[in-house]
Amino acid sequence: MDPRSRTLNPGRTRNAPSHDEATTGPVGRAPGAWPVLGHTAPLLRRPLHFVTSLAGHGDVVRLQLGALPFYALTHPKLVQHVLVDGARDFTRGRLFEKASLFLGEGLAASSGKVHRRARRALQPAFHHQHLPAYTDLMLQAAESVVTPWRPGRVIAVDRAMNDLSLGVLANTLLPTGLDTHARTEFHQALPVLTRGMMVRILLPEWWARVPVASNRRFDRARRTMDRVIGEAIAAHRRSGRDRGDMLSLLLMQRDAEGRGLTDQQVHDHVTSLAVAGVETTAATLAWFFHELGRHREIEERVHAEVDTVLGGRPPRLEDLPALAFTSRVIMETLRRYPPWMITRRATAPARLGTVTVPGGAEILYSPYALHHDPRWFRDPQRFDPDRWLPDRAREVPKGAFIPFGSGGYKCIGDTFALAEMAVVAATVCRRWRLRPVPGKRIRRVARGNIHPDRLPMVAEAR
Numbered sequence: 001m002d003p004r005s006r007t008l009n010p011g012r013t014r015n016a017p018s019h020d021e022a023t024t025g026p027v028g029r030a031p032g033a034w035p036v037l038g039h040t041a042p043l044l045r046r047p048l049h050f051v052t053s054l055a056g057h058g059d060v061v062r063l064q065l066g067a068l069p070f071y072a073l074t075h076p077k078l079v080q081h082v083l084v085d086g087a088r089d090f091t092r093g094r095l096f097e098k099a100s101l102f103l104g105e106g107l108a109a110s111s112g113k114v115h116r117r118a119r120r121a122l123q124p125a126f127h128h129q130h131l132p133a134y135t136d137l138m139l140q141a142a143e144s145v146v147t148p149w150r151p152g153r154v155i156a157v158d159r160a161m162n163d164l165s166l167g168v169l170a171n172t173l174l175p176t177g178l179d180t181h182a183r184t185e186f187h188q189a190l191p192v193l194t195r196g197m198m199v200r201i202l203l204p205e206w207w208a209r210v211p212v213a214s215n216r217r218f219d220r221a222r223r224t225m226d227r228v229i230g231e232a233i234a235a236h237r238r239s240g241r242d243r244g245d246m247l248s249l250l251l252m253q254r255d256a257e258g259r260g261l262t263d264q265q266v267h268d269h270v271t272s273l274a275v276a277g278v279e280t281t282a283a284t285l286a287w288f289f290h291e292l293g294r295h296r297e298i299e300e301r302v303h304a305e306v307d308t309v310l311g312g313r314p315p316r317l318e319d320l321p322a323l324a325f326t327s328r329v330i331m332e333t334l335r336r337y338p339p340w341m342i343t344r345r346a347t348a349p350a351r352l353g354t355v356t357v358p359g360g361a362e363i364l365y366s367p368y369a370l371h372h373d374p375r376w377f378r379d380p381q382r383f384d385p386d387r388w389l390p391d392r393a394r395e396v397p398k399g400a401f402i403p404f405g406s407g408g409y410k411c412i413g414d415t416f417a418l419a420e421m422a423v424v425a426a427t428v429c430r431r432w433r434l435r436p437v438p439g440k441r442i443r444r445v446a447r448g449n450i451h452p453d454r455l456p457m458v459a460e461a462r
């Protein structure tokens with residue numbers, strides 16, 4: 001019997017059958033371990049297949065990554081417990097510990113007290129009062145990427161979205177006064193740093209010391225980022241002026257005792273935001289256009305909505321709530337292409353459903369696997385934006401849809417990212433239809449998020 005069918009109750013709701021109890025029973029075991037490497041080999045070879053297969057072995061599944069045991073959670077109720085209800089008993093775990101070698105005390109890699117302090121420091125930069133100014137910068141970046149497009153030209157949509165997302169973040173983070181050369185250096189160094197970091201997180205530590213070209217590129221990119229951010233901080237300290245960017249907000253902050261952040265803390269936050277915020281948004285946008293290209297009827301509905309709401313002018317922040325169908329397409333894109341693996345660590349023995357894991361246990365969960373589990377999403381491989389109509393969306397159990405995570409470590413940039421994606425979608429769709437290149441198969445690559453291997457599309461003027 002398929003273990004999933006134990007909780008299936010298709011008559012109850014359309015999307016979400018019974019989800020009130022985690023399955024009872026002993027911890028499941030993932031099959032297919034290799035000698036020495038354990039499950040690292042199947043995880044790296046077919047990551048998305050591997051993480052989705054785990055639900056077939058129970059709600060808590062033990063696997064082995066190298067010498068280290070991990071417990072994978074496949075039930076939203078358990079994920080919700082670890083991220084929200086019982087979060088105080090868990091830190092971020094291995095993935096983030098390794099990331100902190102590069103991100104220092106930056107928000108995206110820290111845990112516990114250091115994390116709470118960092119979150120307090122960064123929260124004001126994401127206050128909704130800044131969203132109108134950020135939306136203007138998003139629009140400028142989107143316009144500058146699409147303006148050179150010509151009808152019939154093949155656009156590397158993955159690269160275009162990456163440039164765009166980088167432009168948005170650089171413009172919101174760094175002072176407008178920063179010279180163009182420094183900006184270009186920042187643009188070039190960030191993707192090298194982000195990708196190299198992911199490789200270093202997954203591979204053993206000795207890999208970083210091997211004198212290969214990719215490691216030299218990584219070290220150079222890191223030095224460049226450090227220098228550019230250092231120069232931006234120094235320039236701000238000299239002028240002392242608030243230029244309305246996130247860096248100024250961070251540098252001008254004072255706690256109750258009047259203490260500000262150190263240059264190192266500001267540096268770590270800026271790196272952290274750039275690493276966490278650029279490729280995630282860029283990949284989601286690339287998939288958005290890929291899915292429109294594959295589903296003509298969905299594309300037509302988006303275009304019709306954009307035409308009605310905007311009437312031919314560029315989008316503004318106030319337009320975004322009226323772009324309801326476009327937002328559902330974005331939600332569905334986030335369901336299909338979210339982060340695929342996130343870790344936590346139990347600080348003491350922890351009860352997860354009927355299983356108790358030991359203190360120090362490494363926990364793993366996959367938003368991708370949860371989003372593709374037929375217990376929570378009917379026909380999960382189908383791209384169906386209308387599953388996010390309010391009545392249907394209510395049927396999705398808590399913890400089953402978590403593209404931005406949940407609880408205290410939830411993405412601080414979620415509203416920012418949603419606004420950016422809606423502005424870019426509307427700016428492109430207002431004037432362009434992006435068609436797939438015939439015969440070109442697009443492959444999914446699982447890094448932090450899931451990226452297209454490349455995404456050439458033909459631009460047709462509307």
Ligand code: HEM
Pocket residue numbers: 092107108109115119169272273276277278280281284338339342402403404405406408409410411412413414416417
């Ligand atoms: C589609 C776009 C995005 C996705 C799918 C995404 C996803 C996530 C997820 C799943 C987490 C939680 C990690 C955990 O539980 O440990 C996270 C955290 C974070 N994200 Fe995002 N993110 C996106 C965009 C952004 C943007 C635009 C920014 C910044 C401008 C950003 C900055 C961060 C930061 C700083 C954290 C750490 C938060 C904390 O630890 O308190 N993200 N993101």
